[in-house]
Amino acid sequence: MSMSRLSFFFSFFLLVISAVHAEDPYLYFTWNVSYGTASPLGIPQQVILINGQYPGPNINSTTNNNIVLNLFNNLDEPFLMTWNGVQQRKNAWQDGVPGTNCPIPPGQNFTYHFQVKDQIGSFFYFPSLRMHRTAGGFGGLRINSRLLIPVPFADPADDYTVLIYDWFTKGHTTLARFLDRGRSLGRPAGILINGKSGKDSNGNDEEPLFTMDSGKTYRYRICNVGIKTSLNFRVQNHKMKLVEMDGSHTQQNVYDSLDVHVGQCVSVLITADQEPGDYYMAATTRFTKYILTGTGIIRYTGSNKPPSPAIPDAPVGWAWSFNQWRSFHWNLTASAARPNPQGSYHYGSINITRTIKLVNSGGVVDGKRRFALNGVSHTDPETPLKLLEYFGIADKEFTYDVIKDDPPAPDSPITVQPSVIKAEFRTYIEIILENPERSIQSYHLDGYSFFPLGMGAGKWTTESRKTYNLLDTVSRHVIQVYPKSWTAIALTFDNAGMWNLRSNIWERQYLGQQLYVSVVSPARSLRDEYNIPTNALLCGSVVNLPLPPPYTI
Structure with missing residues (x-):
């Protein structure tokens, strides 16, 4: 072999080795969180801005x-940001909820550092403390597939984020006082x-939110970032091809409209195949006695034709929504950044080692309204649960497993205390969410992410497994439970850390309908947790304590 060819192969070998060991790319952001004023419904009110924007900027x-x-x-108050659906592998330290992180004090900063590993899809971020979410501070977070991983549809002409949500004209501090005093948020x-909202103060259509060129196909990432209301989303005269939801590629069924429940994201492809003009997007409340609709305009490039005033009605009833959920299927042949490529993770053949049945309830405790799971209404201790556990002083401020695997009798009193379930590392657990x-x-x-195995009306029984x-x-990482119905999910608890299971109905979350799951690796190794x-910000009982010995390989 000639020296030139030897040199070429040696150089190629070094290139491959360097590529293998190259660190994954870094994206850097600086965000300034501040108050501002906006009038989304014609009433000036205080909102939370990120870099002067409401809603906040996209993370791409x-x-x-x-x-x-x-x-x-x-x-002028503490703040935390959480990343809805980003799995934070081995890294609960970056989760940004009160059970894992000390709040960022007013006038100070904190640098989040996390990796969006083995994920693709559409997500969002939002503030997790008190009622900040009702004031803004949220935005889209998309994770694109690497170039080496084929996507099961052609590249769209553009990629749009659509944040749909319910909105209150009272400020977040006022809403928090309502709940603290026992009042409901109302409608x-x-x-x-x-x-x-789609209309200005004179009732005229606002400027278009998106544009499309005739004949081209666009991706719309639709996330319900609200706090209370399921919404039905549709686009006038256009079909939607579902391609992804909550980080998983789906079978590509076509829909006229989609129910998007609080906390969920879906991706659809929409082709500009109609006569050039303006067309309404519409998001309408579901499962409520009142009907509210927000609109936005999609404009074909160069159009001067106004949209038709006839907006298709949203569907009625929960059976329609349930049947739509049954039509959703995972795309098992699509490559994706996930631990189970090509659908090889056969979740249906894994033995369930534990079943936890959680029933939501509401009541009055010491004259104040509370919500609970299995009779326990969660409250956060002064020190985040994760820090208490890490520093070895958990027993001083909370007790594990105050929630049992089966709910108490329906008339049992609600207790208010920190609620933490221990889950054995790498066990496959079935969780029943029952809504009376x-x-x-x-x-x-x-x-x-978890596998939603099944849903049904009434109470769950072991016979319900036949319908899974x-x-x-x-x-996915968010799931709905219909009125007087149950939903069953299952997952392997292989991500060490302290993780929040919460109601996305923020009024209920704020008043206790949540818990934490403690997943501890017996090895205490860097292979399992950072x-x-x-x-890290320290607060409460751990401020002056020495750090425990670090984990090692």
């Missing part, structure tokens, strides 16, 4: 990117799309 990332985000809190004042109430529920689990989808249910970050 790619699988395995490292995100380094320096957040400055310019509010929202309106529905917004990307911070707009007339309102719809929505639940999210931090740090994980054990082949291709869509892996050490506490050097910049």
